[in-house]
Amino acid sequence: MKIKEIVLYVISMPLKDPFYTHLQTVSNREGIIVEVIDEEGYKGYGEAVAFSTPWYTEETVQTCLHMLTDILIPIIKKTKISHPEEVSHLFAPIRRNQMAKASIETAIWDLYGKQQGKSLASLLGDHNSTIPAGAVVASSSISGAINQIEHFIELGYERIKIKINPPTDIEWISEIRKHFPELPLMADANSAYTLQDMDRLKALDEFQLLMIEQPFAHDDFLEHAKLQSELKTPLCLDESIHSISDVRKAIELNSCGVINIKIGRVGGLQNAKEIYELCLKHHIKVWVGGMIEFGVSKAHNIALASLPGFQIPGDIASSSRYWEEDIITPEIQIENGKIIVPNGPGIGYQMNEKRLNKVLIDKRSFPMGKI
Known part of the structure; x- marks a missing residue:
């Protein structure tokens, strides 16, 4: 793969509606498009999410910009790459910084597909x-959450995720x-809970939830194990899984x-696929999570989620869920609760350069x- 140039685009776009969690309210989304x-003029795209x-992980737009500019792109510049599978191994000596790594690794996957x-x-x-x-519901009020759910059901979404934290969790889920x-x-x-909230979390069993995602801190593997042994509802790990x-x-x-x-959280598509395969081997259910992304990252998510072991609907919504206008064309759309997996080269979408x-x-x- 004869790479001629790498370009970083730092962008900022307002969300159509604020995205509320107990940790942060996101009204404007920054990101980096890689x-x-x-040498033939083919272009591959990735996104630092x-x-x-x-507030979600230790990485930020600025740390990703530093890692790409000063560490990762220089490694690519001095290395001959024949297949995108090599990139995650190339970056392995660099600790963490998974989102920065994934942004360039996924761009190389897209480029390879187009080639x-x-x-x-x-x-x-x-x-x-x-x-x-x-779809993900992230509202500041229960009435707003119910209105969002009604809207998503009308659009055909097959699974809804609600953000929870004490002390309103039981009240909100009961009303829903x-x-x-x-x-x-x-x-x-x-990560809104601790082991002291065990009884509160056990009370959620009655609501027949598909799962409870990341109740404890990202490094609380033992605490999650203790809770899972007491719950009927499956626990899902998110922030805990980086590798x-x-x-x-x-x-x-x-x-x-x-x-x-x-x-992004696991450092790229190759790592994501290896995690997927290990989970299937051990009968752990999997799904593809979202990061309030722009269309480039969503396109990569669609490709990953198309693998047959992903049977739980992921956080993959239409472009119009968050944006007045996305940066890809055509925009991602929902048809009867489904998203069509593109069959064109690479991610199957074009950059909306305007x-x-x-x-x-x-x-x-x-x-x-020259290498």
């Missing part, structure tokens, strides 16, 4: 032609269940029954030169 260009502040004339989904393996869509008794519903805690080593810990300790795989330039706040170009 463009990798080869870190937030502006370190080969194959879709990203087909490069990953046997895949489905559509995936089920799931009154309105939607059969709704496939899961609850995401974003395949984390998955092995969770399996060994019986910390969960489900794992949310986010490409929109990209409109939301651009910084651009950096890195010629590769």
Whole structure:
């Protein structure tokens, strides 16, 4: 793969509606789009999905920009790459910084698919032609949450996730269940609880949730195992999973029954696929999580979620869920609760350069030169 140039686009775009969690309210989304260009003019795209502040993980837009500019792109510049599978091994000596790593690794996967004339989904393996869509409700009020759910059901979304935290969790879920008794519903805690909340979490068993996601802190594998042994509802780990080593810990300790795989959080598509395969081997259910992304990252998520073991609808919504206008064309759409998996080369979407330039706040170009 003869890479000629890498370009970083730092962008900022307002959400249509604020996204509320107990940790942060996101009204404006910053991110980095990575463009990798080869000598033939093919362009591959990735996205750094870190937030502006370190409320989800320790990474931020600025730390990703530093890692890409000063560490990762120089490694790519001095290395000959023949296949995108090599990139995660190339970056392995660099500790953490998974979202920065994933942004360039996924761009190289997209470039490779375009060079080969194959879709990203087909490069990953046997895949489905559509995936089920799931939506996240993040409202500041229970009435707002119910209105969002009604809207998502009308649009055909097949699974709803609600953000929870004490002391309103039981009240909110009880009210939602009154309105939607059969709704496939899961609850995401974003580490809002501790073991002292054991009884409160056990009370959620009565609501027949698909799962409770990340109730405890990201490094609380033992605490999650203690809770899972007391719950009927499966626990799902999200922030805890940064590597395949984390998955092995969770399996060994019986910390969960489900794992949310986010490409950015685990350092790229290759790592995500290896985690997926390990989970299936050990009968751990998996689904693809979201990060309030722009269309580039969502396109990579669609390809990953098309693998047959992803049977739980992921956090993969239409472009219009968050944006007045996305940066890809065509925009991602929901049809009868499904998203069509593109069969065009690479991610199967084109960059909307006019929109990209409109939301651009910084651009950096890195010629590769001769290896």
